[in-house]
Amino acid sequence: MSIFKSILTKIFGDRDAVAGTPAPANTPAAATMAQVDVEVVLMQMASASKQKLDWRRSIVDLLKLLGLDSSQDARRELAKELRYHGDMADLTTLNLWLHRQVMTKLAENGGRVPNSLRA
Numbered sequence: 001m002s003i004f005k006s007i008l009t010k011i012f013g014d015r016d017a018v019a020g021t022p023a024p025a026n027t028p029a030a031a032t033m034a035q036v037d038v039e040v041v042l043m044q045m046a047s048a049s050k051q052k053l054d055w056r057r058s059i060v061d062l063l064k065l066l067g068l069d070s071s072q073d074a075r076r077e078l079a080k081e082l083r084y085h086g087d088m089a090d091l092t093t094l095n096l097w098l099h100r101q102v103m104t105k106l107a108e109n110g111g112r113v114p115n116s117l118r119a
Contacts, residue, residue, distance in 0.1 A: 003078040010066040012036050038111040059099040
């Protein structure tokens with residue numbers, strides 16, 4: 001399973017099992033599917049966590065919150081999945097881009113994501 005698919009599953013649950021086969025994002029069936037409030041889901045996960053994580057700004061902490069591998073290798077793999085074209089050695093730029101891109105992709109896949117999390 002791809003890293004981004006794992007992120008989707010952790011936040012949205014297994015929509016395939018609930019709704020049958022998934023509808024493409026641009027179809028009326030997808031539009032009628034209830035949106036998941038990503039911020040609320042993540043806040044609930046954070047409140048249940050024993051760690052103090054800055055998931056709103058840090059891709060590393062977001063992955064930790066979701067119980068996923070947050071290593072450099074995993075983040076580079078996620079960047080490849082999301083088609084990052086920058087310097088993979090520049091981890092600061094990579095991490096900032098990844099966090100914005102993950103939040104944007106969550107919104108594109110049916111999540112309600114406030115602009116403050118996409119900035």
